[in-house]
Amino acid sequence: MLDWLLIDLDNTLLDFTAGANRSLKAALKAFEIEPSEGNIDIYHTINHQCWEAFEKGELDVDTLRRRRFELFVETLAVSVDAGKLNTFYLSRLSEQTDEIKGARQFLEWARIRYKLVLATNGFASVQRPRIARSQLQTYFEHIVISEEIGVQKPHAGFFDHAFEKMNHPPKERVMIIGDSQSSDINGGRNYGIRTCWLRQAGAKSDTPKNPSHLEVTSLEEIPGLIEG
Ligand SMILES: [Mg+2]
Structure with a gap:
């Protein structure tokens, strides 16, 4: 019982997956990064690694929030403000309710x-x-x-x-x-x-x-x- x-x-x-993908695509487009499957996969891989590190206590919450987009921007070698990309993404994500x-x-x-x-x-x-x-x-x-x-x-x-x-x-x-x-x-x-x-x-x-x-x-x- x-x-x-x-x-x-x-x-x-x-x-979450549907909402995150939609939000990420919108964010990439807004910052003129190709919203390709490949780029989205790169983000998900980095994000997953950051969350794992966070769950193990290796990152604090503010570092987690920031770091995944810093790594993403570094990996793609694009000149985009990672902080602004993060803010845009989280704002879209907060609207997703699939x-x-x-x-x-x-x-x-x-x-x-x-x-x-x-x-x-x-x-x-x-x-x-x-x-x-x-x-x-x-x-x-x-x-x-x-x-x-x-x-x-x-x-x-x-x-x-x-x-x-x-x-x-x-x-x-x-x-x-x-x-x-x-x-x-x-x-x-x-x-x-x-x-x-x-x-x-x-x-x-x-x-x-x-x-x-x-x-x-x-x-x-x-x-x-x-x-x-
Ligand atoms: Mg869950």
């Missing part, structure tokens, strides 16, 4: 059965407007954004903060649902709560099978697995 669901935002409820298939229906189902917490790693200036625009806040008792609390998934401090807000329920009555094995699933497992991995096409599981861990390929599968 579960009382609480911690639900990730990006690529779990909202399609939903993952079945997200709204899943939330409608979940809200009458469980108490929900939105648990997201990200920048407040990007996540808050996206949440407001898509009116997702109406589904959640609490919204936890890593930048606002100074600690991100998978670190225990993030979960400590969420548990404080939930008034410390028994861990076996809490499940995290998310698409990221490194932040959502490893974080949840290490914290001792139940986990549900929303597996994306092509992603391979590195989580041992056990009764407190579920794997699904769509949100629509979850009700049949946790109900009752």
